[in-house]
Amino acid sequence: MEGLVVARGEAILAGPLDFSLGGGAALAVAGANGAGKSTLLRTLLGLVPAAGGRIVLDGLSAADGEPARHLGEAAHYLAHRNAMKGAETVLANLWFWRRFLGRPGLAPEEALERVGLGHAGALPFAYLSAGQQRRAALARLLVARRPVWLLDEPTAALDTASQGLFRDIAEAHLADGGILIAATHLPLGLAAAELKLERPRPPANASLPADPFDTWQ
Numbered sequence: 001m002e003g004l005v006v007a008r009g010e011a012i013l014a015g016p017l018d019f020s021l022g023g024g025a026a027l028a029v030a031g032a033n034g035a036g037k038s039t040l041l042r043t044l045l046g047l048v049p050a051a052g053g054r055i056v057l058d059g060l061s062a063a064d065g066e067p068a069r070h071l072g073e074a075a076h077y078l079a080h081r082n083a084m085k086g087a088e089t090v091l092a093n094l095w096f097w098r099r100f101l102g103r104p105g106l107a108p109e110e111a112l113e114r115v116g117l118g119h120a121g122a123l124p125f126a127y128l129s130a131g132q133q134r135r136a137a138l139a140r141l142l143v144a145r146r147p148v149w150l151l152d153e154p155t156a157a158l159d160t161a162s163q164g165l166f167r168d169i170a171e172a173h174l175a176d177g178g179i180l181i182a183a184t185h186l187p188l189g190l191a192a193a194e195l196k197l198e199r200p201r202p203p204a205n206a207s208l209p210a211d212p213f214d215t216w217q
């Protein structure tokens with residue numbers, strides 16, 4: 001990140017941020033609710049435009065082996081939502097992602113074993129508990145090989161044992177030369193640099209935006 005400014009519309013949330021991560025490095029993005037952690041991840045992916053600065057990629061390749069033109073081509077993105085279809089089986093969801101993302105990794109059955117869900121592949125995704133759904137979403141990181149993992153609250157809803165599973169998976173990714181950036185309120189149990197986003201302070205003379213509900217009265 002070179003002078004990266006994170007914003008939502010007119011509101012500057014964070015930055016300018018200067019940060020460099022090499023292969024095998026993890027970054028934990030911390031900060032209060034609304035500080036801009038999710039928005040930073042989405043900015044890195046190119047889903048939200050940056051208000052300034054740039055993202056420089058060096059040596060990252062896309063699924064077709066060509067140099068990645070933007071991070072979205074080289075990254076897994078695990079958002080708050082799990083991006084799985086509730087009515088499809090867990091395995092069908094993972095097979096979809098494996099085909100869609102390119103550069104195949106583990107077979108879905110094997111990935112489910114790694115997250116302790118070997119028994120649940122034939123169930124509709126919606127039948128799983130919240131923590132089991134998160135673990136199935138973590139299995140998505142294993143079915144396709146991507147050098148950068150952008151994870152938003154990856155361990156939310158996970159019990160202590162599953163947090164250990166996450167740590168094992170993440171450590172294997174880092175040992176393999178991967179990069180991991182996680183927005184989190186919880187300790188990840190990984191050796192990670194920390195980037196703390198401060199809650200933006202409005203200028204002293206700022207006026208509050210009009211309350212849309214006022215117009216109802």
Ligand SMILES: Nc1ncnc2c1ncn2[C@@H]1O[C@H](COP(=O)(O)OP(=O)(O)OP(=O)(O)O)[C@@H](O)[C@H]1O
Pocket residue numbers: 008013031032033034035036037038039040183
């Ligand atoms: N879709 C959106 N449209 C407009 N503003 C948004 C949108 N999503 C988030 N924001 C605003 O951007 C700011 C940062 O939100 P963001 O979700 O990045 O925070 P966060 O640090 O990830 O918070 P949390 O810890 O609650 O997940 C908030 O003020 C929020 O209202």
